[in-house]
Amino acid sequence: MAASKKTLNAANLEQLGAKRLAELLTEISKGDAAAKRKLRLELAGNLSPKEAAKEVRKRLNSIARSRSFIDWHKVRDVGTDLEAQLNAISKTVAPKEPAEAFDLLKKFLSLAENIFERSDDGSGYLGSIFDQAREDMAAIAPNANLNPIDTADYVLTCIKDNGYGEYDGLISILAPIMKEGGLKHLKKSVLDWGKEAISMPDDERDFRYYDEDTYKRYRDDHVKYALQEIADAQGDVDGFIAQYTEDNQTVPVIAAEIADRLLNAGRIDEAWTAINKAESSNPYIWSEWEHTRIKVLEAKGDIDEVQKFRWSCFERSLSAEHLKAYLKQLPDFDDLEAEEKAFEYAYNYKHPLQALSFLLDWGKLDYAAKFVIERCEELDGDRWEFLPSAAQTLEEKSPLAAMVIYRTMIDYNLEHNKNTRYKHSGKHLMNCYSLATMIEDYQGLPSHEEYVQGLQKKYPRRDSFWRHVQ
Structure with a gap:
């Protein structure tokens, strides 16, 4: 069936002709500042990249002067404006005027502090735009005919004022431009900055660090990160390691960072020593340590130890990734x-919901059903983000196991008077009515009728719950 000629799409609008479209755009943009800016930007780009650059610079200067607060409902409009300017820089200006585009990106990134200080953006949308600006800078910089030393001086300025992370990774991005001479110059400048006497700004607007001690901690951290990034750019593993104390090197994630760099440098024995300065006590936080230790063991050629360690990682966290690698x-x-041994281990695992999640993800629904029925008293009915989907997964394989999970959530919500969840609890109980028609053996658990009677006796006055049960 052909699309209607009245459907709003490019093909249909083309039929109106250039003159009529121009009239409509002029009419539509009246009173719409954002639309007017976009049209002016398109017109400037149509004239030349230099004219587009002038239009972008004018808009960036205007944004820099703004002081009004950006409420959450205005974030999208501000972001759309920023994206339009960034798009013009990268796609209109950069191909013909890369040096001008790079300078505009510097100006663009300098807006971040102003934007973040006066905005309410919990979504991270605005931050993602500045992340994209840094990516664009990496693409444009090689063609911008930049001076290595001047670039290093620019990077230093950014490091000093990186309060919102808008310049994160800039050393790595511009390292190919700075080359060895610029990197050495930057390293000396960073070290000199770290030794400077601290003098707080007189202007209270810039007094972001409250006192000298707070500012010193900020500076020391940024000096350390900068020196590490410079070391990485220079391939200086020892320079990277030097920024960590011996105590730091016992932290699993740091031990992994160090070992990974030593391994890449072919220093396998040192990597083994580094990774073993720490042991993982929390598998959720230190998975980097586990993976790096496996890489080092593989580099050592110790396949038996690799397998032993993979199994121990599985036992610690029921990691499906480690188990798959082990079985392979x-x-x-x-x-x-x-594999059967792994399922038995998971069945008796100390954290029941983690065990259930593993068994479901692996597709062992028989084990999962048995697990739910036999260890039902250990399930946490407060895990509303996981349990409903677990119940739905088990409904066909084991209606009884699914019913047990629904009951677990109902019991928790009623016992703790979670009245905002009573609507969901009512739906869970209705699901139990349906499941009851498929259950012949309750395996020692109360039948559906007995369970409902128990709820009625224990919670007769939970009217806001019972009204959802039909």
Whole structure:
């Protein structure tokens, strides 16, 4: 069926002709500042990249002067404006005027502090635009005929004023431009900055660090990160490590960072020493440590130790990733036996919901159903973000296990008077009515009728719950 000729799309609008479209755009843009800016930007770009650059610079200067607060509902409009300017820089100005485009990107990034200080953006949308600006800078810089030393001086200025992370990774981005001479110049400048006497600004608007001690901590941290990034750019592993104390190097994530760099440099024995300065006590936080330790063991050629460590990682966190890698290295049939052993281990795991999640994700619904029925008293009915989907997954394989999960949530919500969840609890109980028609053996658990009678006896006055049960 052909699309209607009245449908708003490019093909249909083209039929109106250039003159009529121009009239409509002029009419529509009246009173709409954002639309007018976009049209002016398009007109400037149509004249030349230099004219587009002038229009962008004028708009960036206007944004820099603004002081009004950006409420959450205005964030999208501000972001759209910023994206339009960034798009003009990268796609209209940069191809013909890369040096001008790079200078505009410097101006663009300098807006971040102003924008973040006066905005309410919990979504991270505005931050993502400045992230894109840095990516664009990396693409444009090689063609902008930049001086290595001047670039290093610019980077230093950014490091000193990186309060919102808008310049994160800038050293790595511009390292190819700075080359060895610029990187050495930057390193000396950073070290000199770290030794300067601290004098706080007189202007209270810029007094962001409250006191000298706070500012010194800010400066020391930024000096350390800068020196590490410079070391990475120079391929100086020892320079990177030097920024960490011996105590720092026992932190698993830091031990992993160091070992990874030593490994890439071919210093395998040192990488092994570094990774073993720490041990993972929390598998959720230190997965980097686990993966790096495996890489080092593989580099050492110690496959048996790799397998032992993978299994220990699985036992610690029920990591499906580690288990899959472990099973992949086993001969045929041995992997089936090991997989069965893994399911038995998961069945008895100390954290029941983590175990249930693993069994469901692996597709072992028989184990998961048995697990739910036999360890139902250990389930946390407050986990509303996980349990409903777990119940739905089990409904066909085991209606009883699904019912147990629904009951777990109902019991928790009623016992703790979670009245905002009573609507959901009512739906869960209605699901139980449906599931009851498919259950012949309750395996020692109360039947559906007995369970409902128990709720009525224990919670007769939870009217806001019962009204959702039909």
